[in-house]
Amino acid sequence: MPVDIDIEHVARLARLELTPEEKERLAAQLGMILEHAAKVGEVATAEVPPTAWAIPRANVLRPDEPRPSLPVEEVLANAPEVAEDRFKVPRIVEVE
Amino acid sequence: MTEPCDRTASELGELLRAGELSSVELTRSCLSRMDALEGRLNAYLTRTDELALEQAARADERIRAGGAPAVAGIPLALKDVLSTRGIRTTCGSRILETYVPPFDCTPWTRLAEAGSVLLGKTNCDEFAMGSSNENSAFGPVRNPWDLERVPGGSSGGSAAAVAAGEAVWALGTDTGGSVRQPAALCGVVGLKPTYGLISRYGLIAFASSLDTVGTFTRSVRDAALLLQAIAGHDPTDATSLAEPVPDYLAALTGDVRRLRVGVITEAFGEGVQPAVAASVRAAVDRLADLGADVGEVSLPHTDYALSAYYLIAPSEASSNLARYDGVRYGLRVPGRDSVEMMARTRGAGFGPEVKRRIMLGTYALSAGYYEAYYGQAQKVRTLIIRDYDAAFERYDVLVSPTSPTTAFRLGEKVDDPLAMYLSDVFTIPANLAGVPAISVPVGLDEQGLPIGLQLTAPVLREDLLLRVADALERELALDLRPAFVR
Numbered sequence: 001m002p003v004d005i006d007i008e009h010v011a012r013l014a015r016l017e018l019t020p021e022e023k024e025r026l027a028a029q030l031g032m033i034l035e036h037a038a039k040v041g042e043v044a045t046a047e048v049p050p051t052a053w054a055i056p057r058a059n060v061l062r063p064d065e066p067r068p069s070l071p072v073e074e075v076l077a078n079a080p081e082v083a084e085d086r087f088k089v090p091r092i093v094e095v096e
Numbered sequence: 097m098t099e100p101c102d103r104t105a106s107e108l109g110e111l112l113r114a115g116e117l118s119s120v121e122l123t124r125s126c127l128s129r130m131d132a133l134e135g136r137l138n139a140y141l142t143r144t145d146e147l148a149l150e151q152a153a154r155a156d157e158r159i160r161a162g163g164a165p166a167v168a169g170i171p172l173a174l175k176d177v178l179s180t181r182g183i184r185t186t187c188g189s190r191i192l193e194t195y196v197p198p199f200d201c202t203p204w205t206r207l208a209e210a211g212s213v214l215l216g217k218t219n220c221d222e223f224a225m226g227s228s229n230e231n232s233a234f235g236p237v238r239n240p241w242d243l244e245r246v247p248g249g250s251s252g253g254s255a256a257a258v259a260a261g262e263a264v265w266a267l268g269t270d271t272g273g274s275v276r277q278p279a280a281l282c283g284v285v286g287l288k289p290t291y292g293l294i295s296r297y298g299l300i301a302f303a304s305s306l307d308t309v310g311t312f313t314r315s316v317r318d319a320a321l322l323l324q325a326i327a328g329h330d331p332t333d334a335t336s337l338a339e340p341v342p343d344y345l346a347a348l349t350g351d352v353r354r355l356r357v358g359v360i361t362e363a364f365g366e367g368v369q370p371a372v373a374a375s376v377r378a379a380v381d382r383l384a385d386l387g388a389d390v391g392e393v394s395l396p397h398t399d400y401a402l403s404a405y406y407l408i409a410p411s412e413a414s415s416n417l418a419r420y421d422g423v424r425y426g427l428r429v430p431g432r433d434s435v436e437m438m439a440r441t442r443g444a445g446f447g448p449e450v451k452r453r454i455m456l457g458t459y460a461l462s463a464g465y466y467e468a469y470y471g472q473a474q475k476v477r478t479l480i481i482r483d484y485d486a487a488f489e490r491y492d493v494l495v496s497p498t499s500p501t502t503a504f505r506l507g508e509k510v511d512d513p514l515a516m517y518l519s520d521v522f523t524i525p526a527n528l529a530g531v532p533a534i535s536v537p538v539g540l541d542e543q544g545l546p547i548g549l550q551l552t553a554p555v556l557r558e559d560l561l562l563r564v565a566d567a568l569e570r571e572l573a574l575d576l577r578p579a580f581v582r
Contacts, residue, residue, distance in 0.1 A: 005459060014414060014458040015421070015435065016451060017443030026455055029513055033456060036514060039403040040472040043479060050474030051481060053305050053335070054530025055291050055555060060334040074198035080428035087423050092434045 002031035101125040101261040102577065105170045105318045108264060112159050112169045119152035119159065119169030123213055126171045129261045139237050139253040139262055141176050142184050143216040155211040167325045168211030173263035175254050176217040177224050179298035180204055187300050188222045188232040191426045191445030201298025202333065203267055203309050203326040210325055215263050218253030222447045223417065224269055224302045226250045227277060227519040230510055231449040239282060240578040241545055245503040248278030255282040258312045260581050265322055266312040271303050272405055273523025275310030276535040280498035280548020283537045283576040287311045287319045290556050291530035292337040295330030303412035306527040316536065316566040320344035323558065339556060347559035348566040353387030355564065358491030362398040363522050369501045371541035376497045376549045379538040382571050383564070393491055395483040397476065401525040404476035406517060407460050407469045414457030420445065452513065481529045488554045493564050496522045498535040498548035522550060532558050536565045537576050546576060
């Protein structure tokens with residue numbers, strides 16, 4: 001059975017504005033894809049350990065030495081809005 | 097008539113060193129091919145003609161002085177998910193349409209230092225998500241073998257460019273088959289090395305536990321040369337492997353006697369185009385003629401790999417793509433507050449496939465579903481690795497078709513994501529297990545479209561892959577070039 005998804009909730013979590021048509025199409029497509037994907041449950045039994053990385057590396061560290069950072073102008077050149085060497089964003093906190 | 101841009105890098109390297117051809121002449125040959133074909137192929141998103149000619153002139157000086165590296169003076173194309181300092185890098189997405197990276201990816205740093213020549217950045221599926229290149233925000237790439245068909249994806253531009261002589265070789269990326277599948281569909285050699293062999297620094301992330309950089313070349317020897325130039329440990333990528341890099345050219349002995357070749361039983365079932373199966377079987381017979389010991393082997397969890405992949409890759413993608421929030425780079429669509437600005441920016445900046453995968457991944461990782469989807473998929477990954485471990489106890493390399501079909505028509509699968517995903521059913525397991533695999537052309541179907549054979553080897557046995565692929569290539573001696581460029 002296709003999986004029933006709360007598209008509004010998932011879109012909110014993903015910070016993704018969707019049109020009503022997109023929501024309808026995604027609900028149907030994701031339901032189908034998840035029905036297929038749920039097949040993993042057929043063989044993923046309790047005694048099989050999960051693998052996150054096929055070739056694991058543990059504790060990869062580098063010497064803690066200062067290095068030059070990226071040039072500020074070059075980094076800010078890509079920003080949609082800049083003020084005083086900073087990224088400028090719309091209001092986050094409500095002001096009384 | 098063969099133009100310089102149609103030859104292999106190995107042949108061109110000899111001509112350059114012998115002084116019979118200059119890198120500037122060779123680069124001009126590629127650029128004129130681009131002028132002639134780009135209007136129809138759309139393989140490039142950004143051309144760097146001026147830079148290429150400057151780099152070619154410098155390479156010529158280096159070659160004349162003697163001792164230049166093997167890749168010096170050879171024109172290259174880079175998939176547009178690989179960061180290039182000062183050169184726009186879009187990932188095939190509106191959200192990064194004007195993004196100019198402030199740093200280079202490590203593979204390009206190494207190639208640039210070795211005197212490589214950059215022709216431009218190639219078209220691809222948006223954020224490397226797709227199997228047909230139809231998910232690019234800047235229009236699809238067309239297959240040089242048939243302009244009404246897809247080149248495969250996601251590295252479709254790199255594959256088409258190499259097949260059409262618009263580059264001598266190219267880099268792409270492979271998360272579930274995005275180098276091997278387009279290589280098969282365009283009739284070129286596509287190598288996906290062991291996870292971690294080539295640095296991912298500066299590769300714009302899609303699914304970090306699966307992403308690899310791979311090569312597109314016109315011969316297996318060229319794949320060995322290009323791999324040699326970019327493989328090896330990089331301290332700026334924590335998943336980069338520290339093992340020493342062997343001499344890959346030395347592996348090309350042509351000798352496959354007593355080598356154990358396992359044909360994957362599951363890869364010849366329902367859904368495989370008969371001409372593809374027949375061509376791959378015929379190529380295996382040629383390996384047997386050369387003295388290889390051929391047998392059949394089962395990878396019993398193959399059916400589950402696709403399901404696991406379409407949970408793991410979107411989950412990682414939903415996390416990686418959270419960075420496109422309209423703050424530090426890329427598109428911004430204004431909103432009343434930050435949250436609305438982010439949602440609008442992402443709604444306007446991402447295309448349908450990227451939205452689909454972000455939603456899928458967000459759902460699979462969300463509270464209450466994590467264990468049932470992501471957790472279970474990670475267990476299947478263990479089972480896939482065990483399948484390979486068992487198979488490699490009996491065989492040195494494994495064989496399957498690269499993709500179940502040859503190139504399909506533009507538009508044929510765009511409305512059916514599951515059918516599109518099936519195009520990668522034979523390539524995905526290698527990404528889940530981190531093992532290296534290569535696609536080599538082995539023939540044409542009844543419509544004259546290229547067929548690819550995939551070889552898979554154990555972790556860090558690129559030498560074996562290249563040895564078998566090279567022996568097969570010599571034995572078949574195909575001269576595959578699309579009529580379109582002849």
